[in-house]
Amino acid sequence: MQSPNHDRLRWLPGGAILLLLLGLFVQQAARSGSLVSSTPAPALVPTAAPLSQPRNPKVGVHTRLTDEADPQKISQTMQMVRAMGATWAVEYFPWLYIQQTDASHYDWAHPDLVVAAANAANVLLIARIDMVPAWARPPDSSLSRLDRDHYAAYADFVATFVARYRGQVHYYIIWNEPNVIWEWGGQRVDPSAYAALLKVVYPRVKAADPTATILMAGLAPTLEPPDSPVAMRDTSYLTAVYQAGGGPYFDALAVHAYGLTTPADDPSGPDKLNFARVEQIRAVMVANGDQRKPVFVTEGGWNDSPRWVNAVSPPERIRSTIAAYERANRDWPWCLSVSLWAFRLPKPAYTYMDHYTFVAPDFVPRPIYFEVQKAEASP
């Protein structure tokens, strides 16, 4: 019970505020570069040691390092990703964190750490870039609001990012789930507007690094009806992007593939949401002549929370996870990686989201980590 300690703890809010202010000062100092040297760009992390040959080269995870400030923890995360048997990691790099104040100032301290850690661990990084800084969107608008008059600013930022990490990062996801209203600035989703964004960004990125691979955003798996005010069915959205002329402006497609309550081998179907949803997305690509472009699963997986209606039991989650990696490797030559959500959260969410993870916040591997590691180590 907390109340008996209340009087003794009355000073704590004041102390907490002081600590918070100190923390903010340190953070701002770090961001402004006074404590953390963020320029010039760090030397390329030596990658002379070739990637050791994994049994399944498509195994990946979505890391969650955005709120992880400790360099040691960032490094440990990537080392553990690799030790599990994964060679791919998706991580997001919020535009608003790196170019927080205006178009001419950057804080590369955190992305430098993440990119260096991935390279040091021989993990191939897929960088998702979105979340709009306040200066590039209307006042009090959503972080995902990007109006057309700021497409160029976003493209500038992505191109700068790509140039900085040329040779270290090769894959970039342009935006996230633009087929749902809350990822499209609270506005009605608009595939033609997204296609227009791709048209602005693509040439800028290629100019910065011709070898960079541009991934169209992973779409939220959804069967929303045509008149839905909040989302558009993923396959319909992708079709509409092609119709709007967006096809030439991405090199590959990111796909979100959550198994929900179905196993990894559940067959695909136009009206089914499962891991094989990726085949439906792939069919749209083929129908639009893009059969030569690869697919990357950049989110997906299973949840074993006893409190969530879309969860499975813990053994089912483990079996489906291993089977999903295997299915992609065996049956989907056009799919280059499967990065499942989420390797580790910096702190517990105290919700069903905790039951997606492979590693606990204190870095102790969960059983699923060991089971995947065992499966990937077996001949």
Place this chain on the structure above:
Amino acid sequence: MKKVLLIGLDLLAVTTLVAVGLLLYYGRQEPADLALAQVRASGLLRVATDATYPPFESYTDGAYSGYDIDLAKLIGARLGVAVAFSNIPSDSLYQALGEGKVDAIVSALPFIYERSNDLIYSRAYFNAAPLLVVPAASTARSLSDIAAGKLGAQLGSDSDEAARRWQRDHPTGGLQLATFDTPTAALDALAAGQVAAALADPLEFTAWQVAHPAYKAVANLGEAGYVVAVGKQSRQLARLVDETIANAQADGTLARLAARWFVATPNPGR
């Protein structure tokens, strides 16, 4: 004149001392619990619950039921008021409490340290941490006592995770882990003599033990207490909640609730 002045100063000093004393005395008094006053005035305790987690709470055919529902009614009875439940998704429970839309949350709520400055948590009324289960005749009290034997647990479960953590922390302990598809299968392996002990979810064990009285739970492996939450200013209400829980633990009411809800409605399929 000087004497009058001195007397005046003395009076002023005494008055000041009395005033300061009164201020200190009444300043130390607990502020009124307006939420509790409102509950008593309205005759209604407003309780938030995410009624999607049987056997703790569910909502069927217009009625709430479950272990937590009965616990909330006990609290209501202690206050002498009726209980009005609101079915609120788990990610909005705290918001409802913070906005004063409810007086308490009773919803298999885990203690979250980071939130504990913004509200008052009750004492824990249920520990959801895995239970170590052994034969009734066993003298084992902890995993250390069965470290030479084999331990059964459901693959990937909290029990499995707890066992692997123990192995990690006791690398020379010699504990072997055998994993099974369900908690019941792990417990059945214990009954069949295939393992020396099992770790299981408390709900699963409570249901399983009915048909297996020759086995007992000796300890939770850790703390995962479920608590009631009330508003930050509701100290008196918090105390009454604590008293209700303590009394229900002492007089066996909580054990009867467990028997009623966990045996009759075990957690399906986990």
